[in-house]
Amino acid sequence: MIDSVIAGKTHVTHTMIPKVQSGRNIPCLNCFLGNKSKIVFLITLVCIICSYTGLRWYATAKPQVYEKRLPHFIIIGVKKSGTRALLSFIKMHPDIVTTGMEVHFFDRNESYEQGLDWYRDMMPASLPDQLTGEKSPGYYRTLFVPQRIHEMNSSIKLILVVREPIERCMSNYLQHASKNARHGSFASEVLLSNGEVNEQSPHVFNSNYDLFIDMWLKRFPRKQLKIVDGNLLITHPHLVLQEVQEFLGVRQYINEEFFQYDEKKGFYCYFNESEFKCLGDSKGRAHPEISPAVKLKLYQYFQLRNELFFKKIGKRFDWKVNLTGNGS
Ligand code: A3P
Numbered sequence: 001m002i003d004s005v006i007a008g009k010t011h012v013t014h015t016m017i018p019k020v021q022s023g024r025n026i027p028c029l030n031c032f033l034g035n036k037s038k039i040v041f042l043i044t045l046v047c048i049i050c051s052y053t054g055l056r057w058y059a060t061a062k063p064q065v066y067e068k069r070l071p072h073f074i075i076i077g078v079k080k081s082g083t084r085a086l087l088s089f090i091k092m093h094p095d096i097v098t099t100g101m102e103v104h105f106f107d108r109n110e111s112y113e114q115g116l117d118w119y120r121d122m123m124p125a126s127l128p129d130q131l132t133g134e135k136s137p138g139y140y141r142t143l144f145v146p147q148r149i150h151e152m153n154s155s156i157k158l159i160l161v162v163r164e165p166i167e168r169c170m171s172n173y174l175q176h177a178s179k180n181a182r183h184g185s186f187a188s189e190v191l192l193s194n195g196e197v198n199e200q201s202p203h204v205f206n207s208n209y210d211l212f213i214d215m216w217l218k219r220f221p222r223k224q225l226k227i228v229d230g231n232l233l234i235t236h237p238h239l240v241l242q243e244v245q246e247f248l249g250v251r252q253y254i255n256e257e258f259f260q261y262d263e264k265k266g267f268y269c270y271f272n273e274s275e276f277k278c279l280g281d282s283k284g285r286a287h288p289e290i291s292p293a294v295k296l297k298l299y300q301y302f303q304l305r306n307e308l309f310f311k312k313i314g315k316r317f318d319w320k321v322n323l324t325g326n327g328s
Contacts, residue, residue, distance in 0.1 A: 077140025163230030
């Protein structure tokens with residue numbers, strides 16, 4: 001037809017319109033077949049496309065099977081800073097699974113010698129799109145741990161929870177006292193007989209966050225390490241969870257509605273299996289008053305250490321210490 005128009009011809013060929021015979025509309029056979037072929041062709045095409053995309057999806061889709069996987073993230077410490085709270089809270093996320101117990105794979109030689117298959121077996125089963133996490137607070141202060149974790153996965157995400165060091169010191173002491181009938185007073189355990197801070201005391205030692213940060217930053221880029229404010233975790237858990245979800249690259253699912261302040265406990269409780277649940281009695285113990293003189297000594301000691309730590313991590317926490325009144 002195009003040729004005819006180009007040639008200036010105005011006649012129309014028989015293939016262009018259905019034939020009309022003696023006043024009756026009888027669809028022409030060619031046209032009928034033409035339409036039918038078109039339909040068949042279209043159906044075939046759709047089928048081919050569907051099978052192709054279906055096959056492609058099948059070939060590329062990850063099978064939705066539960067398997068145990070090595071962790072994508074680890075909460076490495078610090079003990080008594082809120083590590084259990086963070087683990088319990090992050091577990092509410094449907095795209096995250098975590099261990100219940102502390103695994104202590106990297107800091108205990110007898111576990112480490114069992115190998116990565118043993119470690120993987122300690123993990124909960126997960127779907128391919130879920131993240132697996134564990135927490136073992138002893139990792140932060142153990143010299144050979146950063147290298148071991150790095151050897152397993154150099155791009156793993158690490159989370160460190162740190163809390164105002166005097167509060168953490170007291171928490172460490174109370175934990176120790178609850179397990180050891182023979183223990184001294186807080187002052188006698190954190191100060192030497194000459195009144196100076198006892199740097200060898202585990203309560204003090206573990207609050208000195210600056211001591212261990214270098215060995216982690218030597219192995220891992222700073223952006224792989226999320227440093228969480230344990231004090232903010234107590235007062236505004238949803239804000240911390242917002243940061244942690246962003247760091248882990250999961251959707252923002254856990255929000256304010258997942259937390260409820262419990263007057264009796266004095267802490268936030270969290271939504272767990274259709275009800276609000278508080279952490280156990282060993283979490284959130286009442287802290288006795290520290291004598292102002294002892295507190296001042298610790299404050300002066302930690303102020304310096306905190307500054308060193310903040311400088312190294314390029315971030316500071318606004319930890320308030322009441323040097324006159326009650327509490328730490
Ligand atoms: P205290 O018991 O001294 O108050 P970890 O789990 O690392 O051992 O840390 C224990 C600390 O977590 C507790 O120390 C408590 O202050 C803190 N914590 C943070 N959020 C909490 C919560 N919602 N419930 C109970 N304890 C919480």
